[in-house]
Amino acid sequence: MTAPGDTLGPYVIEAEIASGGMGVVYRARNRVTGQLRALKVVRPELGRDPDFVDRFVREATIASQLQHPNLVETHEPGIDGGTIYLPMELLEGETLASRLRRVVRVTPSEAAAILVPIAEAVQLLNDRGLVHRDLKPGNVFLARTDAGETPKVIDLGTTRDVEDDEHTHTGMVIGSPFYMAIEQAEGRRDIDARADQYALGVIAYQMLTGARPYESDDSRSALAKLLRGDPYAPPSTIAYVGPALERVIERALQHDRERRFPTTLAFARAFAEAARSGVSEPPTSVHRRAAPARRRALVGAAIVAALAAFGGIAALVVTDRAEPPVITVTPLPPPPRAAAAPATAPNVEPAPPAEPVVAPAASTTLQADPAPRPARRRARARRDRAPSDADCGAATGIPCLD
Numbered sequence: 001m002t003a004p005g006d007t008l009g010p011y012v013i014e015a016e017i018a019s020g021g022m023g024v025v026y027r028a029r030n031r032v033t034g035q036l037r038a039l040k041v042v043r044p045e046l047g048r049d050p051d052f053v054d055r056f057v058r059e060a061t062i063a064s065q066l067q068h069p070n071l072v073e074t075h076e077p078g079i080d081g082g083t084i085y086l087p088m089e090l091l092e093g094e095t096l097a098s099r100l101r102r103v104v105r106v107t108p109s110e111a112a113a114i115l116v117p118i119a120e121a122v123q124l125l126n127d128r129g130l131v132h133r134d135l136k137p138g139n140v141f142l143a144r145t146d147a148g149e150t151p152k153v154i155d156l157g158t159t160r161d162v163e164d165d166e167h168t169h170t171g172m173v174i175g176s177p178f179y180m181a182i183e184q185a186e187g188r189r190d191i192d193a194r195a196d197q198y199a200l201g202v203i204a205y206q207m208l209t210g211a212r213p214y215e216s217d218d219s220r221s222a223l224a225k226l227l228r229g230d231p232y233a234p235p236s237t238i239a240y241v242g243p244a245l246e247r248v249i250e251r252a253l254q255h256d257r258e259r260r261f262p263t264t265l266a267f268a269r270a271f272a273e274a275a276r277s278g279v280s281e282p283p284t285s286v287h288r289r290a291a292p293a294r295r296r297a298l299v300g301a302a303i304v305a306a307l308a309a310f311g312g313i314a315a316l317v318v319t320d321r322a323e324p325p326v327i328t329v330t331p332l333p334p335p336p337r338a339a340a341a342p343a344t345a346p347n348v349e350p351a352p353p354a355e356p357v358v359a360p361a362a363s364t365t366l367q368a369d370p371a372p373r374p375a376r377r378r379a380r381a382r383r384d385r386a387p388s389d390a391d392c393g394a395a396t397g398i399p400c401l402d
Contacts, residue, residue, distance in 0.1 A: 002026065002041050008085045009078045011039055022046065027090060037075075038091070042084040053084065060086050062130065070121035072141065072154045091152065093144040096203070097137035105210040108245055108275035112268075114140065115204055117151045119268030122200070126193035126264055133191065135199035136179045137206065177219035177226075178202065178212050182255050185223050194257040197264045201252030204271060208245075209238040213253060229255060244274040 002024065006013045011028040017038060018025045023046070028039035046052050056077070063074040073089035096114065099106075106114075118140055125132055132153070139155040177185070181198035184191060206212050213232035216222040225232075235241040235249055248270045254260050261267040 002083065007031070008039065008041065008080045008083060011037065011085070011087065013039070028087075036090045038088040040086040040088060042086075044083070047082060047084045056084065056086075066124065066128070068121045068124050069150065070117040070152050071124070072152050091141055091143040091154070093142045093149070095138050095154075096140040096142060096151075096207075099142060100137055100206065100210070105239060106207050108208065108241070111204060111207040112272040112275040114142070114151045114207070115200065116268045116272050118153060119200060119265050121153045122193075122196050123263060123265040126196065131191055131193055132196050132199075133184065134176055134179075135196055135203065136176045137203060140203070177223045178214065178216075180223070180226065181257065182226055182229075183257060185226050192257075193264055194260050197252055197260050197267050198257070200264060200267065201249055201260075205235055205249055205253070208241050208249075209235050211238060242274070244277055245271065248274050 002008065002013055004013050004015055004026075008028070010030050010032050012031055014027045014029060014036075016024055016026055023040055023042040026039045026041060028037050029035070030037065042056065046056075060074065060077040064076050067073075072091065075087040077084060077086045079085075118135075122132055122135065134155060135153070139153060141152045141154040143150045143152050179199040179202045181191075181195040184195050202212055211233075212222075214222045214225040214230070216225065232253075234246055236243070236246050241249075248267070251270075252260055252267045261270065
């Protein structure tokens with residue numbers, strides 16, 4: 001396999017970035033222009049398969065023809081001594097999967113800032129008659145740029161022309177089970193843009209709740225729940241999601257695709273509008289790292305290992321090799337209507353004895369000792385909580401405490 005110092009076409013390999021079943025992504029420098037690129041190198045055994053080479057070149061050609069600020073930039077593939085490689089834009093930042101591993105969930109406004117640009121990029125694919133078929137947090141990259149943070153779709157490896165019957169057959173299931181629309185899970189040939197909308201609906205659900213609609217310990221169980229049509233927990237039973245935002249998400253997640261939004265972008269715009277229309281943000285900041293010991297009791301409660309995927313034309317430029325562990329969150333009580341003594345949060349099991357942990361509800365704590373007096377509880381909540389503009393005031397209906 002290729003190693004640092006080797007050359008492929010005009011590129012000199014500098015370091016390995018990520019690897020997977022299809023190949024390895026390296027940081028490489030163009031000897032002519034000096035530009036750095038992410039260079040995906042296909043494994044030799046795959047390069048000897050004529051059918052695979054044909055599909056890879058076809059997908060790479062599709063990707064190289066698409067230009068959008070929220071799609072990773074790809075270039076024409078090359079072959080050097082039988083080794084197939086694909087140059088791509090080198091990005092700095094992290095995937096949404098990595099972000100959710102750290103912060104668990106984000107506010108509606110933060111979710112909209114990610115969802116809308118990604119939907120605009122996916123809409124470009126859909127308008128060209130293409131379906132991505134594998135949208136998930138691991139394929140959404142939050143790139144650091146001079147202008148700030150730019151969300152990008154980084155994997156077009158499963159993109160398919162809706163008119164292409166040659167490379168897709170009935171019974172073929174392509175995608176990630178936790179984010180797959182029911183028509184994909186059934187292996188139908190007539191997959192269209194509404195499958196991408198469903199996947200973005202799952203991503204939106206996960207960004208707001210820290211869980212996925214059909215959460216399970218393994219992908220087979222998740223698919224079984226989907227195919228049976230099992231009901232999933234409404235977002236508002238897991239986190240503070242207003243009714244307008246919940247209706248938008250539930251429409252995108254309809255099993256009957258005729259009942260979803262007419263386009264992927266229409267869904268994202270409806271989501272953003274609902275996020276702006278007075279939907280209450282969580283009463284404590286959710287944008288915090290999950291590393292300290294204070295989080296251990298909550299995070300250790302139920303972590304589910306998700307599917308690690310590396311397929312198609314992926315521009316993985318960080319070592320991000322797995323979907324985010326998903327925290328199964330016990331449903332929270334509704335937000336308080338007045339400045340009454342806060343209710344005790346439901347137990348999160350199994351939770352080892354630990355120091356008090358701030359739960360996502362206003363002034364609500366998970367206590368290791370018997371119920372403390374209200375005054376002590378409020379003082380402890382004020383001491384432990386991270387300040388946030390959404391913590392109190394008219395936007396949330398929660399009085400500010402001096």
